[in-house]
Amino acid sequence: xxxxxxxxxxxxxxxxxxxxxxxxxxxxxxxxxxxxxxxxxxxxxxxxxxxxxxxxxxxxxxxxxxxxxxxxxxxxxxxxxxxxxxxxxxxxxxxxxxxxxxxxxxxxxxxxxxxxxxxxxxxxxxxxxxxxxxxxxxxxxxxxxxxxxxxxxxxxxxxxxxxxxxxxxxxxxxxxxxxxxxxxxxxxxxxxxxxxxxxxxxxxxxxxxxxxxxxxxxxxx
Amino acid sequence: xxxxxxxxxxxxxxxxxxxxxxxxxxxxxxxxxxxxxxxxxxxxxxxxxxxxxxxxxxxxxxxxxxxxxxxxxxxx
Numbered sequence: 001x002x003x004x005x006x007x008x009x010x011x012x013x014x015x016x017x018x019x020x021x022x023x024x025x026x027x028x029x030x031x032x033x034x035x036x037x038x039x040x041x042x043x044x045x046x047x048x049x050x051x052x053x054x055x056x057x058x059x060x061x062x063x064x065x066x067x068x069x070x071x072x073x074x075x076x077x078x079x080x081x082x083x084x085x086x087x088x089x090x091x092x093x094x095x096x097x098x099x100x101x102x103x104x105x106x107x108x109x110x111x112x113x114x115x116x117x118x119x120x121x122x123x124x125x126x127x128x129x130x131x132x133x134x135x136x137x138x139x140x141x142x143x144x145x146x147x148x149x150x151x152x153x154x155x156x157x158x159x160x161x162x163x164x165x166x167x168x169x170x171x172x173x174x175x176x177x178x179x180x181x182x183x184x185x186x187x188x189x190x191x192x193x194x195x196x197x198x199x200x201x202x203x204x205x206x207x208x209x210x211x212x213x214x215x216x217x218x219x220x221x
Numbered sequence: 222x223x224x225x226x227x228x229x230x231x232x233x234x235x236x237x238x239x240x241x242x243x244x245x246x247x248x249x250x251x252x253x254x255x256x257x258x259x260x261x262x263x264x265x266x267x268x269x270x271x272x273x274x275x276x277x278x279x280x281x282x283x284x285x286x287x288x289x290x291x292x293x294x295x296x297x
Contacts, residue, residue: 059286066283095286102288109237149234149289174235 001220003029003045006073006089008064013050013197017086020197021047024213034067045082045126045216046073048089050142050195060103060145061091070096082126082216083189087143090181090191099182099191100158101150106143107174113142115206116172118180118194121164125187126219128165130211136169137208139194141180146193148175148182158182165190222269223297224276228285229260264297 003021007014018029029047030040039046053064064070070092077083077098085093093099106112115138120131131137150158155177158164166181173193181192196209230236239257246254263284267276276294285292 058283062283062286094288100288102286104235104289105237107235107237109241147235151288174237 001025001027001044001217002040002042003027003047004032004039004043005029005047005049006032006034006069007049008034008051008053008067008092010053010055011049011051011088013086013088013195016195017047017049017197020200020210020213021045023201024210025217032069034064034069036072037068038072039069039076043076043081044220046076046084048073048083048085048092050087050089053088053092056145059095061088061093061095064088064092065095074098077184077189080186080188082219084127084212084216085189085191086195086197087141087146087193090193091145093189093191098189099184100154101148101176101182103145103193104147104149105145106147111142111144112146112173113140115140115199116194117169118166119169121166121181122162123165123183123187123190124162125165125183125190126216127190127212128215129219130215138199138206139196139209140198141172141194142198143173143193146173146175148179148193150176155179161185163187166192166194222267222271224265224267224271225295225297226263226265226276226280226284227260227293227295228263228290229292230258231289231291234289
């Protein structure tokens with residue numbers, strides 16, 4: 001399975017997510033620099049990694065969302081290619097309009113970096129095939145701007161359409177309706193603040209995140 | 222020509238920075254400070270005669286995130 005990891009100036013989880021993808025799929029992802037206008041032929045899944053793209057200037061993810069490669073990512077997403085955005089990647093996907101809402105400064109103004117308990121939502125997504133709705137998993141977060149915001153109509157729509165992928169099972173950052181991750185209406189685009197690639201092998205002390213990448217492979221085969 | 226774009230959070234969007242500033246003002250002894258909201262001002266040096274519709278487009282495409290922010294353009 002050919003995958004791609006998008007790299008922006010200031011990305012810092014690109015190699016971590018590449019390792020997690022390689023462990024799950026058995027092949028090394030293409031690392032795609034943000035100035036590229038297209039993805040490698042045959043790209044079957046895309047990851048937009050965490051970090052501090054463009055130093056979080058203007059708004060987290062705002063400048064990266066307007067970079068040339070994001071048009072190619074949007075085209076791929078429209079064709080049903082699975083796209084995962086983690087942390088800054090989630091911020092980029094909302095800024096690019098691939099997912100609704102916005103990520104705001106954490107309610108407590110602290111940078112939060114710790115494993116948190118998540119409840120898996122009802123969302124139908126290739127990334128979630130190895131999870132069961134309602135189960136609790138533990139995945140680390142590491143963010144300053146992780147408080148999910150959307151207007152009440154959008155939140156109702158996300159819940160009504162079963163597009164909440166993960167909710168915080170504990171108090172974390174003030175996210176609306178405890179949302180930690182959502183999908184687009186087709187389910188192939190997933191944005192989440194927690195870092196599944198940091199809970200992807202036994203050395204991490206927890207492999208709850210590995211199932212997200214394994215599920216991707218299972219959904220593709 | 223110089224144009225100033227004022228970007229502010231929409232009413233109803235929680236502003237934890239504003240809240241922290243309000244608390245700090247209170248602890249400095251400034252009583253009677255109500256809601257505090259933080260925004261930003263972006264100054265743009267533009268070619269003379271730049272169409273205001275073009276500035277509006279800049280705001281909507283990049284300078285403001287209209288999911289959470291309002292903007293106002295001021296000719297400086």
